Amino acid sequence: ARIVTLPGDGVGPEVTAAAVAVLDAVAEHFGHEFSYEEHLIGGCAIDATGEPLPAASLEACKSADAVLLGAVGGPKWSDPHAPVRPEQGLLALRAALGVYANLRPLQVHPALAALSPLKNEKLKHVDVLFVRELTGGAYFGAKTRTTDTATDECKYTVAEVERVTRRAFELARGRRHKVTSVDKANVLETSRLWRSTVQRVAADYPDVKLEHQLVDSMAMLLLTQPSHYDVVVTENLFGDILTDEAAALAGSLGLLPSASLGEGKAGLYEPIHGSAPDIAGKGVANPVGAILSAAMLLRHSLGLEHEAVAIEAAVADVLERGPHTRDIGGQAGTDAVRDAVLVAFE
Amino acid sequence: ARIVTLPGDGVGPEVTAAAVAVLDAVAEHFGHEFSYEEHLIGGCAIDATGEPLPAASLEACKSADAVLLGAVGGPKWSDPHAPVRPEQGLLALRAALGVYANLRPLQVHPALAALSPLKNEKLKHVDVLFVRELTGGAYFGAKTRTTDTATDECKYTVAEVERVTRRAFELARGRRHKVTSVDKANVLETSRLWRSTVQRVAADYPDVKLEHQLVDSMAMLLLTQPSHYDVVVTENLFGDILTDEAAALAGSLGLLPSASLGEGKAGLYEPIHGSAPDIAGKGVANPVGAILSAAMLLRHSLGLEHEAVAIEAAVADVLERGPHTRDIGGQAGTDAVRDAVLVAFE
Ligand SMILES: CC(C)[C@H](C(=O)O)[C@@H](O)C(=O)O
Ligand SMILES: CC(C)[C@H](C(=O)O)[C@@H](O)C(=O)O
Numbered sequence: 001a002r003i004v005t006l007p008g009d010g011v012g013p014e015v016t017a018a019a020v021a022v023l024d025a026v027a028e029h030f031g032h033e034f035s036y037e038e039h040l041i042g043g044c045a046i047d048a049t050g051e052p053l054p055a056a057s058l059e060a061c062k063s064a065d066a067v068l069l070g071a072v073g074g075p076k077w078s079d080p081h082a083p084v085r086p087e088q089g090l091l092a093l094r095a096a097l098g099v100y101a102n103l104r105p106l107q108v109h110p111a112l113a114a115l116s117p118l119k120n121e122k123l124k125h126v127d128v129l130f131v132r133e134l135t136g137g138a139y140f141g142a143k144t145r146t147t148d149t150a151t152d153e154c155k156y157t158v159a160e161v162e163r164v165t166r167r168a169f170e171l172a173r174g175r176r177h178k179v180t181s182v183d184k185a186n187v188l189e190t191s192r193l194w195r196s197t198v199q200r201v202a203a204d205y206p207d208v209k210l211e212h213q214l215v216d217s218m219a220m221l222l223l224t225q226p227s228h229y230d231v232v233v234t235e236n237l238f239g240d241i242l243t244d245e246a247a248a249l250a251g252s253l254g255l256l257p258s259a260s261l262g263e264g265k266a267g268l269y270e271p272i273h274g275s276a277p278d279i280a281g282k283g284v285a286n287p288v289g290a291i292l293s294a295a296m297l298l299r300h301s302l303g304l305e306h307e308a309v310a311i312e313a314a315v316a317d318v319l320e321r322g323p324h325t326r327d328i329g330g331q332a333g334t335d336a337v338r339d340a341v342l343v344a345f346e
Numbered sequence: 347a348r349i350v351t352l353p354g355d356g357v358g359p360e361v362t363a364a365a366v367a368v369l370d371a372v373a374e375h376f377g378h379e380f381s382y383e384e385h386l387i388g389g390c391a392i393d394a395t396g397e398p399l400p401a402a403s404l405e406a407c408k409s410a411d412a413v414l415l416g417a418v419g420g421p422k423w424s425d426p427h428a429p430v431r432p433e434q435g436l437l438a439l440r441a442a443l444g445v446y447a448n449l450r451p452l453q454v455h456p457a458l459a460a461l462s463p464l465k466n467e468k469l470k471h472v473d474v475l476f477v478r479e480l481t482g483g484a485y486f487g488a489k490t491r492t493t494d495t496a497t498d499e500c501k502y503t504v505a506e507v508e509r510v511t512r513r514a515f516e517l518a519r520g521r522r523h524k525v526t527s528v529d530k531a532n533v534l535e536t537s538r539l540w541r542s543t544v545q546r547v548a549a550d551y552p553d554v555k556l557e558h559q560l561v562d563s564m565a566m567l568l569l570t571q572p573s574h575y576d577v578v579v580t581e582n583l584f585g586d587i588l589t590d591e592a593a594a595l596a597g598s599l600g601l602l603p604s605a606s607l608g609e610g611k612a613g614l615y616e617p618i619h620g621s622a623p624d625i626a627g628k629g630v631a632n633p634v635g636a637i638l639s640a641a642m643l644l645r646h647s648l649g650l651e652h653e654a655v656a657i658e659a660a661v662a663d664v665l666e667r668g669p670h671t672r673d674i675g676g677q678a679g680t681d682a683v684r685d686a687v688l689v690a691f692e
Contacts, residue, residue, distance in 0.1 A: 080531035080538055087532050117569040122463050138500065143535035150539035151501045154484065158494050184583070185426035186433050189489035192426055193496035219565070219591035220599075223463040237530070241587055245565035253566075 001034050001302050004064040004266075006041040006057065006093075009077075009086060010275025011285035012070020018287035018338040019068060019294040025345035026298070026307050037064070041093065042072025042086035042275075052089030058096055061266060066301035067097070068294060069270040074277045094134050099260035099268050100160065101167040102132040103296070104243045108250055109319045112328055115251030118223065125227040128246060129175065131168040132239025134260055136160045137190070139236050156190045156235065161197040167261070168233035169205040178209045178230035182218045182238055194235060215242070222246055247272055252327040254286030255319075257293035259300050267301040269293040283333045286325040288315055291341060314344035347380050347648050350410040350612075352387040352403065352439075355423075355432060356621025357631035358416020364633030364684040365414060365640040371691035372644070372653050383410070387439065388418025388432035388621075398435030404442055407612060412647035413443070414640060415616040420623045440480050445606035445614050446506065447513045448480040449642070450589045454596055455665045458674055461597030464569065471573040474592060475521065477514040478585025480606055482506045483536070485582050502536045502581065507543040513607070514579035515551040524555045524576035528564045528584055540581060561588070568592055593618055598673040600632030601665075603639035605646050613647040615639040629679045632671040634661055637687060660690035 005020060007013035020036060027034045039057035046052050052072075061067045072086040079085075108116060108123045116123055133156075141153035165181070172179045181198045183191035195212055202210040213221065215238045221228070222245055234242060247256050253273040260268040271289025279285055292315060299308035318340045324330025325337055351366060353359035366382060373380045385403035392398050398418075407413045418432040425431075454462060454469045462469055479502075487499035511527070518525045527544045529537035541558055548556040559567065561584045567574070568591055580588060593602050599619040606614040617635025625631055638661060645654035664686045670676025671683055 080541060085532065091533070117464050117468050119463060119465055139533055141497070145535050145539065147504075149501065149503045150535040151487070151499055152534045152536050153497055153499050155495065155497045184586075186431065187437070187485055188498045189491050189496040190498050193491065195426060216586045216590040219587045220594040223569070223591070223594040238587075240530075240562045241565045241584075244562040245569065245591060248566040248569040 001032070001065045002063070003034055003036050003297070004060045004067045005036055005038045006061075006067060006069040007038065008041050008070040008072045008275065009043040009074045010071055010277045010280040012072070012275055014283065014285050014334050015271060015287045015290035016068060016070040018334055019290040021338055022291050022311060022341055023294050025342050026311065029345040030304075030307050032304070041069065041089045043074050043077040045089060046077060046084055046086065050084070052084060052086050053092045058093065061093060061097060064266045066297045067266055067268045068297060069268060070290065071271070071273065071275040073275045074280075091139060093268065094260060095140060097260075097266055097268055098135065098262035100133060100135045101164050101261045102134040102239065103171070103259045103261065104130040104132065104256065104272060106130065106246050106250060106256065109255075109316065111320045112251045112255070115328055116249050118226070118249050122223070122226060123249065126249065128226065128229045129171060129231045130239060130243045130246065131164060131171065131231060131233040132243060133160065133164045133235045137236035154188070154190050154237070156193055158193065158197050161194050162201055163263070165198050165201045165233055168231050169201065169208050172208045172231040173205070176230040177207055180211050180213055180218075180229055180232045182213050182215050182232060182234035182242065184215050184238075185212070186214060190235070198233070218242060219245060243272070252286060253289070254325065254327045255288045255292075257289050257296050259293070259296040261300055267297065269297040283335065284326055285334050286327050287334050287338050288319070291315055291338070310344065311341070314341045317344070347378070347411045348409070349380055349382050349643070350406045350413045351382055351384045352407075352413060352415040353384065354387050354416040354418045354621065355389040355420045356417050356623045356626040358418070358621055360629065360631050360680050361617060361633045361636035362414060362416040364680055365636040367684055368637050368657060368687055369640050371688050372657065375691040376653050378650070387415065387435045389420050389423040391435060392423060392430055392432065396430070398430060398432050399438045404439065407439060407443060410612045412643045413612055413614045414643060415614060416636065417617070417619065417621040419621045420626075437485060439614065440606060441486060443606075443612055443614055444481065444608035446479060446481045447510050447607045448478040448585065449517070449605045449607065450476040450478065450602065450618060452476065452592050452596060452602065455601075455662065457666045458597045458601070461674055462595050464572070464595050468569070468572060469595065472595065474572065474575045475517060475577045476585060476589045476592065477510060477517065477577060477579040478589060479506065479510045479581045483582035500534070500536050500583070502539055504539065504543050507540050508547055509609070511544050511547045511579055514577050515547065515554050518554045518577040519551070522576040523553055526557050526559055526564075526575055526578045528559050528561050528578060528580035528588065530561050530584075531558070532560060536581070544579070564588060565591060589618070598632060599635070600671065600673045601634045601638075603635050603642050605639070605642040607646055613643065615643040629681065630672055631680050632673050633680050633684050634665070637661055637684070656690065657687070660687045663690070
């Protein structure tokens with residue numbers, strides 16, 4: 001299998017290297033062959049080429065079996081009014097790969113419950129899979145700007161809503177058979193289209209229970225009854241906000257992976273944390289989010305479920321027994337955590 | 347002073363009556379005269395007149411000194427595809443009154459910390475005032491719908507951003523001199539206009555510290571460091587989501603008030619809870635959110651700061667010692683809580 005790596009900025013290269021080491025060990029252990037090709041994206045790409053997603057990077061990603069990304073951005077490129085910005089590379093890549101379904105699983109490891117801002121009793125049995133629409137909505141709609149006025153258009157077609165919704169229902173079938181669709185149908189036209197499309201699609205999945213929730217209520221319910229949710233599907237911007245809110249429950253952003261999937265194209269895998277410029281280059285970043293992203297890569301792009309589960313089990317073991325990086329209350333560095341995971345594949 | 351009451355639907359009439367009883371006691375105690383005029387809004391207005399905001403209601407509100415609203419909506423009118431819906435009345439009222447600044451204070455009463463999903467240590471010193479832009483953005487932008495496609499336009503002018511921002515900075519001067527502005531400037535054009543306008547306005551308030559935060563990060567930071575925030579200002583839809591998220595921290599929605607203010611026009615005051623159809627008519631709704639909204643009415647529309655503080659102190663006392671309604675772990679009814687607050691004004 002051909003994997004493109006896009007280490008990106010800040011701690012991106014460190015955590016990506018750790019994830020690749022784990023993929024290598026898995027390949028060796030289970031007898032697979034993975035090849036890697038590294039490319040530029042984000043701030044480092046702007047510095048080297050003037051563009052946040054150089055053509056060479058995009059072409060490599062398009063023909064790869066999967067893409068493993070670190071993180072993009074940093075203080076050097078953080079002016080939101082600059083004409084060229086790191087996150088444009090990420091948005092362009094999502095669009096070009098057509099990865100419309102962003103999967104963000106959330107579980108709270110019992111050993112780490114003390115780190116969560118939420119009370120322990122709320123965290124029991126929390127196991128949510130967010131499915132965020134990733135290539136539509138206000139992110140990709142028309143924008144205008146004059147001295148006096150700015151506009152953003154949020155646009156959705158039935159086809160866009162239908163494909164991501166079907167993905168959510170399919171995923172629910174492999175889980176607890178429940179889908180919560182989040183919108184703002186009492187105010188937004190796109191949300192009314194969203195809701196009626198989800199409702200129609202649901203008829204094809206009579207074995208899956210569907211409920212609708214307004215985004216403002218959902219922001220509250222994620223805190224008051226997080227264990228109620230199984231699969232949560234929502235549009236791009238609501239998903240951006242709700243998944244970050246939910247991520248806070250896990251105790252550290254450094255723990256969480258994501259997968260962005262399209263239709264028979266290369267999947268894009270990245271930890272949900274950012275480039276963390278304050279700790280970049282120090283060897284202390286938590287590699288768990290990146291390593292679990294590699295597990296999702298094996299599952300969703302390479303069909304290697306057994307290998308994915310093996311990585312997840314190894315990570316769970318390390319979270320249980322240590323070593324732990326600083327973000328989760330330990331003293332260990334990135335390499336020590338990587339090595340502890342690697343033990344499972346010796 | 348002329349106060350228009352809009353009890354609305356569900357528990358709205360019950361909690362509004364309790365708040366009016368407190369206003370009456372304050373008037374008697376401090377020697378003021380308040381007159382009340384009751385009008386229809388929401389589902390009950392649709393049933394009676396076919397419209398969610400009848401002209402008579404709107405005219406009365408426009409010429410009042412202040413408007414006290416209960417709640418709108420309920421299962422009977424909950425189809426988001428219906429041509430006439432209760433929340434349209436609320437949105438039309440906000441627009442017609444020009445109440446562009448929605449103030450939502452959040453404090454967590456120590457006696458109720460056990461009810462919060464957040465750990466106790468996170469709740470210490472939480473005292474946030476959200477200032478949500480209320481008459482612009484995607485709520486009031488152009489919408490289109492065909493069989494296949496829907497759009498919502500989010501639009502902001504510099505003037506719209508500037509007036510709500512100035513209100514936030516002014517309010518920060520009476521508090522801890524800190525403003526956090528929330529946007530999504532790395533993606534949205536309206537957010538870039540928002541951010542540069544806030545930045546410019548801030549120059550007129552050198553005594554107030556300003557920070558910018560992206561909405562996704564903010565959804566997380568509200569949980570990990572809630573006591574960090576003083577005044578938080580943001581656009582309409584982000585404010586809708588973040589204030590509901592924050593409200594979950596208080597332990598019950600029934601506790602929280604809001605004020606919506608414009609330029610020299612009647613302010614609109616309402617508890618942030620909804621119509622709570624499941625408990626409507628049972629006399630068990632928590633009247634605290636409505637009573638604290640009445641206190642905000644005295645402060646912001648009638649200039650009666652001393653009286654507002656007296657209500658807030660009386661409520662704090664009842665939260666400390668009981669009686670408590672069911673939502674906060676007690677057994678008391680609406681009237682018992684009202685009466686306990688009234689004791690302070692005998
Ligand atoms: C970097 C930014 C553009 C991005 C987004 O808003 O999608 C990030 O927050 C994410 O969630 O992956
Ligand atoms: C009822 C609804 C239209 C309203 C809103 O979204 O503004 C409510 O959620 C609120 O926050 O007051």
